[in-house]
Amino acid sequence: MLKREELSDERIELIVQEARAAGYDFFLSAEERAASLKDAMSRYAPGDEAWIFAYGSLMWNPALDYAESSPSRVEGWHRSFCFWTPLGRGTPEFPGLMLALERGGACEGIAYRLAPEQVESELAILWNREMLGNVYRPQWVPARLRDGRTVTAVTFEIDPEHCQYCGGLPVETQARHMAFAEGRRGSSRDYLANTAAHARALGIHDAYIEDMVRRVTDLRGEELIPSAPPLAAG
Numbered sequence: 001m002l003k004r005e006e007l008s009d010e011r012i013e014l015i016v017q018e019a020r021a022a023g024y025d026f027f028l029s030a031e032e033r034a035a036s037l038k039d040a041m042s043r044y045a046p047g048d049e050a051w052i053f054a055y056g057s058l059m060w061n062p063a064l065d066y067a068e069s070s071p072s073r074v075e076g077w078h079r080s081f082c083f084w085t086p087l088g089r090g091t092p093e094f095p096g097l098m099l100a101l102e103r104g105g106a107c108e109g110i111a112y113r114l115a116p117e118q119v120e121s122e123l124a125i126l127w128n129r130e131m132l133g134n135v136y137r138p139q140w141v142p143a144r145l146r147d148g149r150t151v152t153a154v155t156f157e158i159d160p161e162h163c164q165y166c167g168g169l170p171v172e173t174q175a176r177h178m179a180f181a182e183g184r185r186g187s188s189r190d191y192l193a194n195t196a197a198h199a200r201a202l203g204i205h206d207a208y209i210e211d212m213v214r215r216v217t218d219l220r221g222e223e224l225i226p227s228a229p230p231l232a233a234g
Contacts, residue, residue, distance in 0.1 A: 001061050001227070001228060002057070002061050002063050002129070002185075003063060004063045004064075004125065006063075007063060007125045007128045007129050008128075009030055009128065012030070012128045012132060013030060015027075015132065016028075016029065016132070019087060019133075022087070022092075024086075024087070024133075026133060026134050026162070026163065027132060027133055027134065028131060028132060028133075028134050032134075033127050033128065033131050033132070034127075036127065036131050036138070037123060037124065037127045037131075040138045040140075040154060041123070043140055043152075044119070047116050048116060048119075049067070049113055049114060049115055049116055049119070050113075050114045050119045050123065050153075050154065051111050051112065051113050051114070051143065051151045051152065051153035051154070052064070052066075052111065052112045052114070052126065052153055052154055052155070053072060053074055053109055053110075053111050053141060053143045053153040053154070053155035054109050054110045054111070054112060054155075055079045055099065055101060055107050055108075055109035055155070056079065056098070056099035056100075056109075056191075056195055057099075057191060057194070057195070058109075058110070058112075059109055059110045059195065059198045059199070059202075060194045060195065060197075060198040060226075060228045060230070061194070061228060062112060063125070063129070064112065064114075064122050064125060064126065065118055065121075065122055066112040066113060066114055066118065066122065067113050067114060067115040067118065068112070068113035069110055069111065069112050069113070070110065070111050070113075070145040070146055070147065071108065071109075071110060071111075071145070071146040071202045071203065071204065072108070072109060072110065072111035072143040072144060072145045072146065072151075072153070073106060073107070073108045073109075073143065073144050074101075074106065074107050074109075074141045074142065074143050074144075074153075074155065075106050075142070075144075076103065076104070076105075076106070076141070077101040077102065077103060077104070077105065077106070077107050077141070077155075077157065078101065078102060078104055078105035078106065078107050078208070079099050079100075079101060079102075079107050079109075079206065079208070079209070080099065080100060080101070080102045080158070080167065080208075081097040081098065081099055081169075081174050081178065081212070082097075082099075082100050082102055082158050082165060082166060082167040082169075083097070083098055083100055083135050083158060083162065083164040083165050083166060084096070084097065084098075084164045084166055085097065085098045085164070085181075085183065085188075086164075086183075087183060087184070088183050088184065088185040088186075089181060089182065089183045089185055089186055089187060089188045089190075089191055090177070090181035090182065090183045090188060091181070091182075091183055094177070094180065094181050095177065095181060096177055096178070096181035096182070096183060096187070096188035096191070097166070097169075097174055097177050097178055097181070097188055098188075098191070099191075099195065100135070100136060100156065100157065100158035101139075101155060101156065101157045101158065102157070102158055102167060103157070108199070108202075108204040108206070109199075109204070110202065111143045111145055111151060111153050113151075123154075126154075130156050133164070134159070134162065135158065135159055135162045135164050135165070136156035136157060136158065136159060137156070137157045137158070137159050138154055138155075138156060138157075139154070139155055139156070139157045140152050140153070140154055140155075141153060141154075141155055143155075171211070171212075171215070172215075174212065175212060175215035175216055175219060176219065178192050178212060178215075178216050179215075179216040179219040179220050180219075180220075186227075189216055189220070189224055190224075190226075190227050192209070192212060192213060192216060192224065193213070193224035193225060193226040193227070194226045194227060194228045195209060196209050196210065196212075196213050196224070196226070197226035197228075197230045198226075198228070198230045200230070201230030
């Protein structure tokens, strides 16, 4: 599980240095991440609350302080295992796969509300986490909460021009990497198991995720057990 203290500027800078030493020169510096956040916040009015839409590990390991959470749905995007992770949940020789939003369809996840006094600190932590490798394009999207409210939330769409992007992989290839890729942050199958378990706990049925669980289970010959106990959003 990713801990909040691992997302400090100092810890993130060490990761950037290690990644660049290993030949990954697309990692953003602290100044570049700050510029990206400033650009995204051009749509934010100081003193307002802010919302975050989570569709992958942010659902089960947010590492953020927030005022409220709710199951929610966005239209026009769907979750997809569409970019390689050669350092976190895989290796350069056998990379894992991570989720991002791609255009088309719809996606159900969790929306987190940040109170005005939380916005600056929590979005800075979020940017250290999500924008480190520059694989995402931050987007503000309408998110419909389960209670009927519609809010504008920041979320992360894949950048199809990024060198890690691998959209359109055959599902068999996706499943093989999800089943067997492991790295210093854990395994891709654990990421899948946690995402599936938390979606189910929230009453979310994602046919793509469930199909991937079945394929990975068949490849490994064993049930996927989530490491993060499911907690329904409240």
